[in-house]
Amino acid sequence: MRFDDQVVFITxxxxxxxxxxxxxVHGEGGIVAIADHDHSAAERLARELGVRALALNCDVTDRASVDAAIDTVRSRHGRLDQLILVAGGSAPMPGFAEQEDQLxxxxxxxNLVxxxxxxxxxxxxxxQSPRAAVVAVSSVNGLAAFGExxxxxxxxxxxNLVRNLAVRHGPDKITFNVxxxxxxxxxxxxxxxxSLQRLRQFYPLGRVGEPEDIAAAVCFLASDDARWITxxxxxxxxxxxxGPLQWFDRAFS
Ligand SMILES: NC(=O)c1ccc[n+]([C@@H]2O[C@H](COP(=O)([O-])OP(=O)(O)OC[C@H]3O[C@@H](n4cnc5c(N)ncnc54)[C@H](O)[C@@H]3O)[C@@H](O)[C@H]2O)c1
Structure with missing residues (x-):
């Protein structure tokens, strides 16, 4: 019950x-603010979870919408303990030379702003929270060349954003991780x-991830178990x- 009595905002x-x-988070006792621009999906999950769940209409690309969603949590609960930032995604792109500034x-x-x-x-x-943590969901695409x-x-x-904020707000006892x-x-x-079947071969553990695999890591970093990680x-x-061991094995076999 790592989130017992914690207010957790999840985009x-x-x-x-x-x-x-x-x-x-909810299963571990948290009060969850389900923030999504797909309000019907947020409502559906809030109904499924029942008590301690609040659906919020929130578009992370719109400052007023984000500010209003956080304000709702402030007036409803008077506090916020963990902020989990999952909203994001990619889009089909033409070849690099044809990519427009707007896209x-x-x-x-x-994904960033x-x-x-x-x-x-x-x-x-x-x-104001004694146990504040921020966790953002990135991608291996942010760490190595996968195109896109x-x-x-x-x-x-x-x-880089979390590194800066981790240092700047370390004295506030807020952790920031990705x-x-x-x-x-x-x-x-x-x-x-x-595609998922084809991609399996690139994963040493022999399968692609399930959403729960990622949720487990996010919840660890958002919890008190990770209080000295930032x-x-x-x-x-x-x-x-x-590492590229498989390529070497193939090259020399
Ligand atoms: N699925 C993957 O293979 C994968 C791999 C690496 C990283 N990621 C990252 O994980 C995160 C979640 O991806 P997913 O696969 O669960 O996608 P998903 O489409 O299943 O869920 C994304 C959710 O974010 C919401 N959302 C999108 N734009 C939003 C906005 N502007 N404001 C508020 N909510 C918004 C969507 O409505 C949706 O509910 C993304 O940041 C994605 O980049 C996904």
């Missing part, structure tokens, strides 16, 4: 990794049938980034 909590995280700006805005907006709005409440340059650059930015998942079985892969990016990737 992108209507589906996938965010929903798995909300279920786990880059959209992906940076959603969106996280900053939420932290900025929540900071005054987090500074704009998405990768935005996710890479999260690692989880960088590898491929995870969520609806984002639905439009590419067979400013880190933790890959949760079935070993995908561990």
């Amino acid at each position: 992108g909590a209507g589906n996938g990794i965010g929903a798995a995280t909300a279920r786990r 880059w700006q959209q992906l940076i805005d959603l 969106g996280v900053m907006r939420c932290i900025r709005a929540a900071l005054p409440l987090l500074q 340059e704009s998405y990768g650059a935005a996710k890479a930015g999260l690692s 989880v960088a998942p590898g491929t995870v079985r969520t609806r984002v892969w639905d439009h590419q049938p067979g 400013g880190v990016t933790l890959p949760v990737d079935g070993g995908a980034l561990a």
